[in-house]
Amino acid sequence: MKDDFYIGYLDQAPPALARHTRRVVVTLVLAVTMILGLLAARQTPADQGTFEFGVTRSFEGVLYETPLPWLRTLSAAGAGTNYLLVGSGKQGLPAFARGHDGDQVRFQGSLIYRGKAVMIELNQPNSFEVIGRAVAKDLRPRSEPVGEAVLTGELVDTKCWYGVMRPATGKVHRACAVRCLSGGVPPGLLVRDAEGNATVVLLAGADGTPLRYDVEWAARIVTASGKLELQEQTPVLRVQKLVLGEAAH
Numbered sequence: 001m002k003d004d005f006y007i008g009y010l011d012q013a014p015p016a017l018a019r020h021t022r023r024v025v026v027t028l029v030l031a032v033t034m035i036l037g038l039l040a041a042r043q044t045p046a047d048q049g050t051f052e053f054g055v056t057r058s059f060e061g062v063l064y065e066t067p068l069p070w071l072r073t074l075s076a077a078g079a080g081t082n083y084l085l086v087g088s089g090k091q092g093l094p095a096f097a098r099g100h101d102g103d104q105v106r107f108q109g110s111l112i113y114r115g116k117a118v119m120i121e122l123n124q125p126n127s128f129e130v131i132g133r134a135v136a137k138d139l140r141p142r143s144e145p146v147g148e149a150v151l152t153g154e155l156v157d158t159k160c161w162y163g164v165m166r167p168a169t170g171k172v173h174r175a176c177a178v179r180c181l182s183g184g185v186p187p188g189l190l191v192r193d194a195e196g197n198a199t200v201v202l203l204a205g206a207d208g209t210p211l212r213y214d215v216e217w218a219a220r221i222v223t224a225s226g227k228l229e230l231q232e233q234t235p236v237l238r239v240q241k242l243v244l245g246e247a248a249h
Helices: 016-042 158-166 171-182
Strands: 059-063 070-074 079-086 103-114 116-120 129-133 143-157 185-194 198-205 221-231 234-244
Touching: 016 198, 016 234, 070 103, 070 116, 070 158, 079 158, 103 158, 116 143, 143 158, 143 234, 158 185, 158 198
Parallel strands: 079 116, 198 234
Antiparallel strands: 059 070, 059 103, 070 079, 103 116, 103 129, 143 185, 143 221, 185 198, 221 234
């Protein structure tokens, strides 16, 4: 039996040794490719959302502060759009915009959106002005009752979920979510259907005021029960009870 012996300074390895080396290299490449593919398949897809950072637009409409901060706008054709309102950084409705429930206002800000869910960051304080009281009728978003509901999901801050941060869920985002919710960013409940499709249900107090809850529950699983309604296709739960974890069946 003759063993091939390779001397490093020679131009070529013996044929048998070269064939063996090629097989090992190909096997390793395939194995690494498969491992990377499996890891990629296990990763959560990047959250989809857009924050028009550095881009300011002008907005005009009626501001409502309860049960959630909204700007209600109407097109020339009478179609309504409801924008959730937050301030710069990790804060909810900024101080300069408070105390104007029902007022017609004009200001500049940046859009944040995810699908049909839209939000405005009020980041130009000097642009905010009251141009009149809402006239003729209450222009609040139309509410369509759905019924009593018990929903389980992750407690999220809507600003990051709509598009400011990626990822906007889970343990890696928890510290950020706690600070955002502490600052008054409207809370949401991230629920998923049997196929894994995600929906965020906005959470409000049962009596029409902002919800009171423990912000330390951010990014954790909670169960909320109350009256579910659609405010022009936006799901809102008026929470009667909120508990940490999944409800016992």
